[in-house]
Every structure is written in structure tokens, then in C-alpha cells.
Amino acid sequence: MMFVILFSSLFASASLTSAAAVDAGSVAQRLRTELAPHLSRHDLISTEAPPRWSSFNAPHPAVVVNVETESDVAITVKYCTSKDIPFLAQNGGSGWATTFDLGPNGVLVNLARLNQVTFNADKTQATIGGGSNISNTIAHSYAAGALIETGNCNCAGTLGAILGGGYGNLMGLYGFGVDNILSLRVVTADGQLRDVTASSYPDLFWGLRGAGPNLGIVTSAVVKSYPATEKDMEAWTGSLVFSPDKLEEVVQAIQDLELQSDMNIFMYFISGGLPANEPAIVTTPFLYKGNVTSGRAAFASLYAIGPETDNTAVIPYNQWNAGGDAFCSFGGRKPSYGAGFQNMVPKTWRETWNEYVEFQKKPTAENSVVLLEAYSLTKARSVDPNSASFPYRNVNFNAVAIPWYNDTSLDSEAQSFGNAARDLWRATDGLAQTSTYINFAHGDEDLQVVYGSSLSKLQSIKHHYDPKDQFRQWFNIN
Ligand SMILES: Cc1cc2nc3c(=O)[nH]c(=O)nc-3n(C[C@H](O)[C@H](O)[C@H](O)COP(=O)(O)OP(=O)(O)OC[C@H]3O[C@@H](n4cnc5c(N)ncnc54)[C@H](O)[C@@H]3O)c2cc1C
Known part of the structure; x- marks a missing residue:
């Protein structure tokens, strides 16, 4: 957590949204100067947005941060919140909701490089990166000889789908995607990276499994996986x-x-x-x-x-x-x-x-x-x-x-x-x-x-973990 404290002072300068008529290029330049030196690599800032499934009411970020580590996510969230810059995590880019509104200076946190999928020794648990799409997750799972309850379309983000509920081919056998989550690594609005489980943060664990995008950015999740033979x-x-x-x-x-x-x-x-x-x-x-x-x-x-x-x-x-x-x-x-x-x-x-x-x-x-x-x-x-x-x-x-x-x-x-x-x-x-x-x-x-019926409890969890409503892009609970 040290980096959060360390960089909070560096990020204490003027709010970006208060600057007059900033164009995307100058926003990017400012992030290259102020944010990039604190990221795992210095060349992660871009103005090129990754593709989306639908262009209707799609978010138009001024700047994209192509995060490579979970610390990059935490530092970027901390930076954006300190400057009051709207931001949005993008995983599979398949979300079609019309609720996105990044304004002219918004930042897209592109999770695509957090796409690792690994298994424990007996293949009963998989750790899925916050940017792994379903195609990538299944490719790893198939190669490992295990099944994971994912959605049924290759392009959607594995966790993007699961955090809302997660319907998929194997749910008759294994339940919803949310039922298969064991733990989550989450960056919350205060820039902290938390290990969220049923015992460490019971309310947050409950809320993330259905309303995840409102409460933080999940950098990875441990889910149940099911060892399988070729016939299985x-x-x-x-x-x-x-x-x-x-x-x-x-x-x-x-x-x-x-x-x-x-x-x-x-x-x-x-x-x-x-x-x-x-x-x-x-x-x-x-x-x-x-x-x-x-x-x-x-x-x-x-x-x-x-x-x-x-x-x-x-x-x-x-x-x-x-x-x-x-x-x-x-x-x-x-x-x-x-x-x-x-x-x-x-x-x-x-x-x-x-x-x-x-x-x-x-x-x-x-x-x-x-x-x-x-x-x-x-x-x-x-x-x-x-x-x-x-x-x-x-x-x-x-x-x-x-x-x-x-x-x-x-x-x-x-x-x-x-x-x-x-x-x-x-x-x-x-x-x-x-x-x-x-x-x-x-x-x-x-x-x-x-x-x-989850709404009122979600609202109180939201007010606790995101009192300033930083995660407001996806059916904002506030
Ligand atoms: C072609 C297609 C097929 C689909 N098939 C299925 C299906 O089989 N089963 C099913 O349940 N749903 C399915 N869906 C719906 C899908 O679950 C939603 O569109 C979901 O929001 C897509 O997630 P994404 O990561 O692809 O999209 P994005 O647009 O990247 O993300 C959507 C929202 O989720 C947030 N988000 C994504 N990843 C994270 C993360 N790691 N941490 C925090 N927030 C995150 C984003 O910030 C954004 O607010 C499908 C959608 C499409 C377009």
C-alpha cells in the first residue's frame, strides 16, 4: 500500500476538469508528465482507444492507460480521483449500456494486458486476470484440462460478464459465475488494493458479485475450476x-x-x-x-x-x-x-x-x-x-x-x-x-x-467504499 501514500502528495496539483478547454492531446501530455513516471513502464499512456463491441453511446476517452500490473491500476485510480478525472475500466469492451459518460477529459483504464490465467496444482482453482476475455480464459482452461464457468461469447470480458452475474454453458452444473468466485483482488476508490473474500470484506464480497463495476476494479479473481478429461x-x-x-x-x-x-x-x-x-x-x-x-x-x-x-x-x-x-x-x-x-x-x-x-x-x-x-x-x-x-x-x-x-x-x-x-x-x-x-x-x-432487492444494501456498501462516487459509469448505484 506504500505507493498509494507516496504518490498521493505527488498527485495533489490542480484538478484536470477545472482546466479550461483541454484537448485530448494536452490531457495525454499531462498524464505522460504526471502519471507515467509512477507506472511500471513509462510508455503506457496512449490516445488510441481499444475497440468496442458497439459504437452506440460508447465512451470516448481522452486518454488510455494500458496498465500492465495491478499497481498500475491502483496508481491510475489514485491519480484520477485526486484530479477528479472521470475514469472507466475496459475489459472485453462488450458492455453496451448507455450509462457511460467520460466527458472530454476521461481516462480509460485498459485492462487487456492483465490477461493471465493460471491454475493451482490440482486445477480446482483458477486465477483470472481482470483483462482476460472469454476466449483467452477458455484457451488456458482447455490447455490445462479444466472447465471454468464463463459466458458463451469469446469477445466478452470473463470478469466483465461474471461481475454482473455470469450466465454460461456450464451453469446448470456449477451455478452462476458469481457463485464460483472464491476471492477478488480489487482496487477501491481510495486507491487501495484489497484481497476481498467472504471473510475479509463480507459486504464488499457480496456487492462485487452482481454490481462489481460500481465498487472497484478487479485486477484478478480466484474462481472454482473443474479438472476435466478430454471426454469431459x-x-x-x-x-x-x-x-x-x-x-x-x-x-x-x-x-x-x-x-x-x-x-x-x-x-x-x-x-x-x-x-x-x-x-x-x-x-x-x-x-x-x-x-x-x-x-x-x-x-x-x-x-x-x-x-x-x-x-x-x-x-x-x-x-x-x-x-x-x-x-x-x-x-x-x-x-x-x-x-x-x-x-x-x-x-x-x-x-x-x-x-x-x-x-x-x-x-x-x-x-x-x-x-x-x-x-x-x-x-x-x-x-x-x-x-x-x-x-x-x-x-x-x-x-x-x-x-x-x-x-x-x-x-x-x-x-x-x-x-x-x-x-x-x-x-x-x-x-x-x-x-x-x-x-x-x-x-x-x-x-x-x-x-x-439488493439495491438498498448495495447503496450503503457503495457509500462506504466509494463515498465520492468515482465508479459511476455502469448503472450508477449512487
Ligand atoms: C457478444 C456478447 C456476448 C455476451 N455473452 C454473454 C454471456 O454469455 N453471458 C453473460 O453473462 N453475459 C454476456 N454478455 C453480456 C456481458 O456480460 C456484458 O456486456 C459485460 O458487461 C461485458 O463485459 P466486458 O468486460 O466485455 O465489457 P466492458 O465494456 O469492458 O465492461 C463493462 C463494464 O464492466 C466493467 N468491468 C469490466 N471488467 C471489469 C473488472 N475487471 N473490474 C471491474 N469492472 C470491470 C467495466 O468498467 C464496464 O463498466 C455478452 C455481451 C455481448 C456483447
């Missing part, structure tokens, strides 16, 4: 494509499926591809350690509807997410609207489809997506619901409408489409209160919608 690292998965007239049957089949712990299923509305980009209905069944026979049996009700195309196969762990790589493409405008709900209602989904088809045919909007996720939740619900601040173990399904386009003149139609889809899901959500997974939320929701 296989799943039967892929895509089944249905013609649009089958939508109601597909929706009903997903509603009626009794998902066992080794199963999950997604449904997408996506482009059927070139040349026509006709809208298509694609489902992606997943059966852990399944094969063609067991996979077809587990999802017999979908096969009975008669898919037009069947692209399922047995796939190794390091390829499970490959089918989502197109969805991971960076760039383009993607204001996204999520909602949670209890039942798949065929009429609701027909109306959603109609909205999708209308928007997807607009120029540059052909890659727009609607996504529906259904997981086995028995394991996740066996965990004490108050053990983490993630509030929504009770929610059965999550969906997101993603208008995806390049032409800014489509912004308002995109928002109309996203809002319309979300309104449809909410209208038949069967929930006592509107509930949206924070990582799928748009940014305009009431805090109660994303934090649920």
Missing part, C-alpha cells in the same frame, strides 16, 4: 434452423422443455446470410458430454417440429463458443434492450418477430439480432439467494433485442424497435416486478430493475 471437455451443440411459420411451435417447445443440468438452449432471430439476408429462426441446443443420439433425444421436441437445417455436432470445449463469433464482431451501432421473464408466450414472440423483420430489412440493419436464452437453473437456485448481490435467480428466461446497423440516421427507428421488443416481453413477463439482468440492460432502466 466435449458437448453436443450447433444450430437448428426453422422456417418462420414454425415460430409458435418452437417457442412452445422451449417453454415446455425440462432443461436438465447438462442442457441449455438459445433462440436467435438473425440474418439467414447472403445474398438475401432473409430473417431466420435459429436455435442452438447444448448438451454437455452429449452425442448425436443423446442430443437428438434431449431435444426431441425441437426435432419433431422439423428444422430445415441441422448443423449440430460434438464439439470440444475450446470451440463451444465459436458459433457466436459473428455475434462478437466489434463495431457498428448496437443499442441493445434486454428483459427477463417467466414464460415463453407464442403470441409475444410472433409480435417480436414482426418487429424484427421490419427493422432488419432497413439498409445496413441486416445483422440485427434478437436473442433468447434458457438455462437449467436448478443448481443456481440451490444457492442461497442472499449470498451475492446478483438478484435474479428466480428469472426463467432472458432476451435481448439488438438493432445492429451503421447509419446513424437509423438511431431513432432502432430505439423504437428495441423498445417495442422489450415492451412486448415485459407485458407478458409474469414477474412481480420488472427484472433485467444488468449485463443485458439498456441503460434507461430504474435502478430497481437491474439491482432488484
